[in-house]
Amino acid sequence: MSSGVLPLPTETAEIASETSSTLKAFAVLEVLVRAGRAVTLAELMQATELPKPTLHRTLALFEEAGFLAREPGGRRGYIIGERLSRFALDVLRSDGAAAERRTILRRVVSEITETCNLAVLKKGVLIYLDRLEAPWPLRLHVPEGGGALPPHCCASGKLLLAHLPAAERQRLLELLPLERFTERTITDRAVLESELDRIVNVGYAVDNEEYVLGVACVAVPVRNRHGDVIAALAVQGATARLPLMRAIEFIPRLRAAAAEIGSTFG
Amino acid sequence: MSSGVLPLPTETAEIASETSSTLKAFAVLEVLVRAGRAVTLAELMQATELPKPTLHRTLALFEEAGFLAREPGGRRGYIIGERLSRFALDVLRSDGAAAERRTILRRVVSEITETCNLAVLKKGVLIYLDRLEAPWPLRLHVPEGGGALPPHCCASGKLLLAHLPAAERQRLLELLPLERFTERTITDRAVLESELDRIVNVGYAVDNEEYVLGVACVAVPVRNRHGDVIAALAVQGATARLPLMRAIEFIPRLRAAAAEIGSTFG
C-alpha cells in the first residue's frame, strides 16, 4: 500500500497540538498504520512533530500491550501487533445496525443518484453520522472525519433546529452567530425563526444555496419509535444538475428511507 | 459476535487495574467493539469496572475525535465512528500478518494461475483486503483503493452474507437493492436466500457471470480459530479461459490456503 519517496503522508502539527495523551497516541497509530510498512521512531518524529521521548514512551506502551511489535534486527521499526490486528477485525465485524443504515443510504443514493447524508445536532452544530456521495464529477468537498457545519444554513441543520424542544431551540437561536456564507444565508433571527416554524409545518427543510453557492439540499426528519426527531436525512446536489424543484420531488423517497433508518435506532 | 443475555463478555478487572490512561481507553474500545452493537455507558461500567466519570470522559474524548459516535435520541448508546472504521481497514491491509497473507495468496495464484482475492464485508459491502492478479492479458479492472462491490452478485459477497448471524443476514437481505448487472444477477430475494442457504451447506459460493459477463468466481470461507467466518478467499477468471467447472476444481486448494490465512488472524 501507499508509501513513496517521502515516507509518510505528514498530517503533522495536528497531532502535536492535540491535548489529550490518548488521542495523541491514537493519532500516532494512525500515521504508523497508514504507512503500510515498518516505521522508525525518527520517521514518526518527522511525521507527527512530537518530541522524541513522548513518542518513545507512547510506542513502548503499545508494544508492551501487544498493540505494536518491532522488527527484529538492527534498525528496529515498529509494526502492527497481533492485538491491534484482532481489534481491527472486530471493528469491521461489529457492523450491525451501522451496516443497515449504510445500506439504506446506499439504496437511496443509487435510486436518486445524488449525494445523501444522515446528520444529527450535537452541541449546536451539525454532525454527519454517515454520508454517501453520488458518482458525479462535481462534488461538494466535506472535511474528513465528520466536520461540523453551522446549522442555520443547511437543510439538515434547520430541520433539526426546528424540531428542538421549544426552550432549547430558543436558547440556541439566541446563541448562534448566524454567520453569512452566501447572499442567501439567513442571518436574521426573526426570519430564521419563522423559517423554522414553516419547516415544522411542512415536514421538510431546504437549503437553497445558503451555505455554498450552487449547492442545494432537502432534508426530512428521522424519527424514533416515539416520534421524536433524532436525526435528519438529506439529499444534496449541485443546482446546475439538481435544481431545488427537482430535489423536492425526492421527498417521498427520502421519507420512506428516513422511516427505515429510524427503526434501526434504539 | 456473541452478545446474548449478559450484555458483554466481561474481561473486567484487568482493565480497571491498567495503569496507563491510554491503554485503559483502548481496552474500553475493545470491549465496545466486541459487543457488536450500540453499547451504553452503564453496560460499559459493568463490563470494565471503571468508574462512571472516567468512562464518560474517555468516551466523550473518542466521540469528539470521531472514533466513536452516538445513537441519537433518548438512551444514546455508543457506536463505532467513521474514523475508527477507516483505521481498522488500514490496519488489516498493512499489518504484519498482511504480508504473510500476501505470501499465501501469491502461492495460490502461482499454483492455479488465476487471479485471487481476499475480501471482507464492511458495512454491508464487499471490500478487498488484498488481491493478486494472474499474469493473463485479459484482466478484470478493479477500482483502486479497494472499491466496494455489492455483495449479492459476487461469490465472496454471497459467501459472507450467507455466514452472517441470522438476524443480521435477514435485515440486510431485506434492505439490499439487488441491482441487476447481467442477465444472471440474482435479483429476487427469495432466490438469493435459498442460494445463501445452499452456500452454507456446500461450503463455497460461485459467481457465474452475475456481476460481469465473462467473469466467474468461486469463493471459500476463511475462518478464525473459533470457526467464525471472517473473510472470503476467491478465485476469479475469464470464463473463456476458466469455465466455472474448472474453477470449481480449485476448491480444495483454495480451502487449504483459506485455512492458512485464517490462522494469520489472531
Place this chain on the structure above:
DNA sequence: CAGTTATGTCCCGTTTAGCGGAACGATTCT
C-alpha cells in the same frame, strides 16, 4: 578502525490532565 552522524533509550524535575466521589439532571419504568 577511530571519527562522525543519526537514531534510540533513559533520567528526572515540572506541570498538567486524568482521576473519581459525590451531587445533580435527565429518562425510563410502573
Place this chain on the structure above:
DNA sequence: AGAATCGTTCCGCTAAACGGGACATAACTG
C-alpha cells in the same frame, strides 16, 4: 405521579504524562 436507573457535571487531589537534556547504540565515512 413517584421511583429507579442512567447520564452529566463539578472539583480538589494526585498520579502520570511531559520533554529538555544526557547517554548509549547503531550506521555511515574516509
